[in-house]
Amino acid sequence: MLAKPKSEAELLQRAQSLAGFSLGELAQREGFSIPKNLKREKGWGGQLIEWCLGASAGSKPIQDFPELGIELKTIPIDSQGKPLESTYVCITPLCQVTGLTWHSSNVYNKLSRVLWIPILAERQIPVEQRVVATPLLWSPSAAQEQLLREDWEELMDMIAFGQIEQITARHGQVLQLRPKAANNKARTDAIGPNGQIIQTLPRGYYLKTRFTAELLRQHFQL
Template sequence: MRYETIQELMDKAREAEGKTFGEIDTTGRIKNVRSKGSLGHIIEESHFGYPINSDARPDFEELGIELKVTPFKKNKNGTYSSKERLVLNMIDYHSEHRYSFETSSFLSKATSMLIMLYQYEPEIPMDDYRIYKSFLNEFSEEDLAVMRQDWETIVTKIKNGEAHLISEADTMYLSACTKGANGSIVRTQPFSDEPAKPRAFSLKASYMSGLIRKYLTPELMESIANQGELNEMSIEELLETRLSPHYGKTLIDLCEETKVPYNPRNKAMIPHVMAKLLGVQKTDLSGIEEFAKANIKFKTVAREPDGKIREHMSFGKVDFENLCQSDWEDSDLYDTFAEQKYLFLEFQYDEEYVPKKKRIPRFVGIRLWNMPLDTIDGELYEMWSEARKVVIEGVELIPMKNRVKNNLPGSKFNQVAHVRSKGADGDDKIRLPDGQWITKQAFWLDRNYIQQILDA
């Protein structure tokens, strides 16, 4: 079937809203659905009436519109988020670097997209999944400005012969995700003999979550950017512009300035202060639109008077079941660093550390960072692999005077990452797969590694 106007196409798309895939299917394809990709085929074939194909041209070529059918999920707190990234097209390392952003394969595929949202519910069969919303997506100038920077970051690595070092965490909204049945599949690249994993342009799950919330909920996240600001500067430059006037001020000064009560025991205090300094009313930095869409998480770092860092940095509790059952690229730890950026908020004390003495730090700077891919697949993988091996074979628990030691990879393992306890106390325990109980553990980055990042 041919659609002559965008309005005609959108009217047809909205006819699917409220219907299940079982109700839409007219070919019997739903009986053999084994993957989410097949759900898109049902919409193409049964709802819009055109045959399934692998043509690189837009699905509705006469209108220049691409069809994307993608899942969302409802979170425990009632908010909505994307179930996954939105994959667009494979990157040809040998040709992409010849294009400009305006002629890139990404834009040719994604300039105008008809996006149809269905709710992912793991407890029900796929044929009962329901289409909730259809909308035509055309990127804003602000989002395109960020995506241009992302595309240039990816293409620069290709031009430098570093396609094998591309990481999803390199970029903000547009990423280059790995594609292939397993990690052994590789492709050649034009400026290096080093083979590279096949990758595709995709919109990050965090970016898609922003779109989904925009269309499924009336309230929008707050933005730190004024109209057009992201056309003129990067997100990092925007953060530096907003926050640098406050460097050198004590945390008490910042609390007084933002009218946030000073309470060192309140973990939400610093993100609340920072949000106010950035000009939004949110009490959590994750409520800032640019942070949410770019998957930026914040971490507070405290330096001693000489600039040294005294404490390691934790990155989430160890899920021992996930550790044992997941492959590396499907693991929680891999996702933590391969897809996320971190905004380090640096504070520094004026006085030397004295136990139990309360010290007031000064805000001294920021650093937007993501872990390099060679570190992710190097030292981080080595630590994860060793931890997995120890847990599968059975953790050795060795009673000491005031604690219980174990043989999980500790802070001396490789000077980048390790496992150590992070329980409320010695009684805050979790059961291991072999039935033993252990104090809750977390993954940590070594303080000296954090030091190197901030001093670079």
């Protein structure tokens, strides 16, 4: 694994140096074994890119490059540059949410500065032939942050008022809350409709594809 990048410029330079390589070429170079498919190893591509860039956070709930204040997000795209799926941001607390503010939230922390690594990853392309595209270093504009904040505040209000089971993926303009668990048996505490503690699936925040598609379109003038 590379040493941690010392600056934003160094990180971006490393990311740009990966563009044009296939995941197979990078895996071979770094000694990673290549899975036949990603059903059981969905995060494999992201872990490979993290390794190539010297990310230090691992699975901790902090930014991937905490010293630089930068989060890394790989994003699968089609040949037109459109995202193929929503982008996972972070797990959300479902209890003890009183007093949480947008600026103290993990969503704000994770999305304040993001290094996006698009990967050409249409379903029919074998894992090892998927190609890393040009990276993008991004911070939300005032308008983008306003949309994110409105969605986050609305969803956190619903959690606080015991409406967790009423939240669907359709809620939110650009941010959605969905179950995030290895299987349906995973359970965590949440606030129930009468303020009591109930058991429910863990939930995670995701960016909707319309948001990430617009973000990529603006940057690359697609």
